[in-house]
Each structure stands twice: as C-alpha cells, then as structure tokens.
Amino acid sequence: MGKVKPDEDIxxxxxxxxxxxxxxxxxxxxxxxxxxxxxVFEELAEEELEHKAKLELEFVKTGRVLPEGEVVTxxxxxxxxxxxxxxxxMDYKDVLxxxxxxxxxxxxxxxxxxxxxxxxxxxxxxLALAQEEVKxxxxxxxxxxLLLKKG
Numbered sequence: 001m002g003k004v005k006p007d008e009d010i011x012x013x014x015x016x017x018x019x020x021x022x023x024x025x026x027x028x029x030x031x032x033x034x035x036x037x038x039x040v041f042e043e044l045a046e047e048e049l050e051h052k053a054k055l056e057l058e059f060v061k062t063g064r065v066l067p068e069g070e071v072v073t074x075x076x077x078x079x080x081x082x083x084x085x086x087x088x089x090m091d092y093k094d095v096l097x098x099x100x101x102x103x104x105x106x107x108x109x110x111x112x113x114x115x116x117x118x119x120x121x122x123x124x125x126x127l128a129l130a131q132e133e134v135k136x137x138x139x140x141x142x143x144x145x146l147l148l149k150k151g
C-alpha cells in the first residue's frame with residue numbers, strides 16, 4: 001500500500017482481507033484430518049468474521065454505505081491455498097508454519113494501514129485488529145513450540 005488512500009478505501013481493503021482470511025481458515029479446516037485442529041481453524045475463521053464486522057461498523061461510521069456483495073479481489077497466493085494437492089500433503093507442522101506466516105502478514109498489513117488513516121477512531125480499531133492478529137500468530141507459535149518439544 002504505497003500511496004495514501006482515503007480511510008474508506010483502506011477500510012474496504014481491510015474488510016476484503018478479513019473475508020480472505022476467513023476463507024483461508026475454512027479451506028485449512030477442510031484439509032486437516034484431526035477434529036481438534038479442524039476446530040481451531042473453524043474458530044479462527046469465525047474470529048476473522050468478527051474482525052470484518054468491526055471494520056464494517058467503522059466503514060458505516062464514515063457515512064458511506066457498504067457495497068453489497070462486492071469484495072476486492074486479492075492475490076490468491078496471499079490467503080488461499082492454490083495448490084490443493086500440496087495442501088492435502090501438509091503435515092501439522094507445515095500447517096502451523098503457514099498460519100504463523102499468514103498472521104504475521106495480517107499484522108504487518110494492519111500496522112501499515114494505521115499509518116495511512118486520518119481518523120483516530122479508525123486507527124484505534126486497526127491497532128486492535130493488529131493485536132488480534134498477533135494473538136492468532138502466538139497461538140500458532142505456541143502450538144508449534146509444543147509440537148517441537150514432543151518430537
């Protein structure tokens with residue numbers, strides 16, 4: 001996100017990112033064998049929808065109406081597993097690493113957005129969401145560390 005955009009454009013972009021993150025976790029949930037791991041991914045998918053709702057509220061506060069059914073298309077490689085055969089062959093360690101990378105990218109994206117918005121309340125929402133993404137990343141890192149200790 002090189003050039004400065006209006007707050008509404010930034011919020012629209014963030015909303016699209018949360019939709020993609022939701023899809024990402026649902027796609028992972030479908031590909032794992034463990035019911036416990038599937039539940040974790042489904043919970044994360046739900047949390048991403050909660051983030052989307054917070055962003056939509058901020059968008060509405062700008063006085064604009066959310067475009068119905070319109071979602072910005074993002075590069076597939078960032079949030080959706082494009083090579084399904086490789087995804088099916090991923091072990092738990094690989095899935096955790098993928099989650100760590102995804103959440104780190106989401107955190108950095110929110111931090112970049114904070115620097116571009118003008119409205120203080122929008123900044124606060126974006127910072128809160130950045131913190132949520134860090135929590136998700138820590139959740140994956142903790143699981144990863146536990147896995148390494150077992151192995």
